[in-house]
Amino acid sequence: MKSIGFIPLRKGSKGIPNKNKRKMVGRPLFTWVLGEAIFSNLDEVIVYTDDEDIISFIEKEYTWTKKVKALLRSEASASDTASTEFAMLEYAESIDFNFDAFCLLQATSPFTKTEDINTCLSKLNDDFDSALTVVNTHRFLWDKNGKPLNYNPLNRPRRQDFEGLLIENGAVYTITKEALQKRKNRLGDNVAVVEMPEDSLHEIDSETDWIVVEQLLMERQKREKESKRITHLVLDVDGVFTDGTISYTKDGEHTKGFDMRDGMGLEILRQYDVTVMIMTSENSELVAKRMEKLKLKHVFLGVKDKYTLLKNITIDLGISLSNVAYVGDDVNDLTNICSVGWSLTPNNATTVVKQHADVVLSNNSGAGAIREACNFIMNYNKRF
Template identity: 80%
Template sequence: MKKIGFIPLRKGSKGIPNKNKRKMVGRPLFTWVLGEAIFSNLDEVVVYTDDESIIEFINKEYHWTNKVKALLRSKESASDTASTEFAMLEFCDTINYDFDVFCLLQATSPFTKKEDINICLDKLNEGYDSALTVVNTHRFLWDKEGGAINYNTQARPRRQDFEGLLIENGAVYTSTKESLISTKNRLGNNVAVVQMTEESLYEIDSESDWIVVEQSLIERQKREKKSKKITHVVLDVDGVFTDGTITYTKEGEHTKSFDMRDGMGLEILRQFDVEVMVMTSENSELVSKRMEKLKIEHVFLGVKDKYTLLKQVIQNKKINLSNVAYIGDDVNDLTNICSVGWSLTPNNATDVVKLNADIVLSKNSGSGAIREACEFIMNYNKRF
């Protein structure tokens, strides 16, 4: 049974410019749901967009999986007046409905997790022809004529005794091929509902919405953190190994400065069976040469979605985020900072990272911060 995921993206956004590409906790907004889709039970995930820069991003970023494809959608399906169903059916026609199950995922629902996707997929094995995600709200609803919709005003229930009302949150929709062909709609005639967390009801239509959602995501990642023995340490480069400055000549990048004491700290750390990995958004030959000198085997260059790649790495190594220490300094490290067992940051890191890291080191980047982090990890691991 072939299960295909579908994420429609439009270039234009009136409320928040470039909303889909804008960094939410340091990652492009659409990568939150895309990352979860990759690790779900979907067989293939298609990002359908009129933005060629997103297609280029996906082709470069997710080369480590054959599960993700990016396709250019027509101008008609990306217009302000085109419905999501129009884009869905246009895409389905181009592949001659070559799937058994269709899963619509909305990029503006960053709280979606792989478990939500999988439950919606499983519902189609229980006799339903479609499923959608909802939130149980305990708000009291009224119509514009002043009538209560979901409770009796003369017997106002306590919250703990109130069943509430299920509200569509627009995150995940699954449908069988037969239902989609028959109804030409994301939902069929026998619909299952799957509850998600209350925070997933937030809609991102304004700058104030963005702030609320971003902070809620940060707090969710932190709530899920657990700390175990550190078996792997992952480091950013610029602003961690270096002081963040780069010397350029007319030929391009020229020099970066590295602290030799940091290299010795990592060498000692490896002697205690802690594996060292490097993950940077830059694609630098200088970095490659330095890491080769330090005998660091796992070096990931040019990474923009660090969180999804980190999840892939730990899955391959059969470890958990709880076993990982992460050292970063800027916003593109933020999701990893909020998610791993222990996060550390140099004293001269950006304010948002210092605010959310577990430990703010006393040393600056390029001036012994990594050596200090290594000593913390070795002392911490003694308890195990």
């Protein structure tokens, strides 16, 4: 069964400007669901957008997978009055409905997990022609006329005795080709429901919503950590290897300062069978030369979505994120800081990273922070 994931994105946003591209826990909002879709059972993931910056981002960022494709949608499908179904059908018709299952994914639902997508897809094999994600809420509902809708106020049930209501959370919808052609809608005639956690009911329509969802996401990532031996250390560069500053010559060339003791710490750590990797958003020849000098083979330059790449690396290696230690200093490291087995940050890192890292090192970046992190990992691994 050929299944296609479909993420419609529009450039405009009324409540929160540039919402889809804005950094949620240090990564663009739309990459939360895109990353999960990449690791799902979907055969292909289409990002359908009128934003050429997003198209350029995807073309540069996800070269390590053939699963993702970014396409420019028509002006008509991106207008304020166009429905999501309009965009779905526009794309489906452009490929002559060359698929068996269609999966609509909403970028404003960052709580979506790979498992939610796979479960919705699996329902199409169980005599359902479509499926959607829901949340079971135990709220008591009323209409505007003061009439209760889902309980008797004279016999108020206890929460544990109340079945509640299933509410559509707008995260994932799957539908067969035949049902989409017939109904021209995201849902068919025989709909299955797939429950997601209550947190996923939060919508992102205001700055307050953004703050709440971001905090919930960070706490979710932290809860998934486990205590395991550290097999891999992943390091950012600027603000970790260096003090975060750049010196320019009169000819425009720039230089960076590296602490030689950090290099020795990494050499010693590798003797304890810990693999060292570099992951930086900067694509710098100078950095590449320094890492070559340190004989580090796993160097990833110009990475903007660090979390999805790191997750892909762990899957390929057959390890868990909990086997990884990560050292970063700024917001683009934040998701990894919240997700890996042990996260460490230099003493002069940004405040938000220091708030969420497992360990705030006593040394500053470019002044022994990496050497200190190496010593911590070696001591930690002794218990295994």
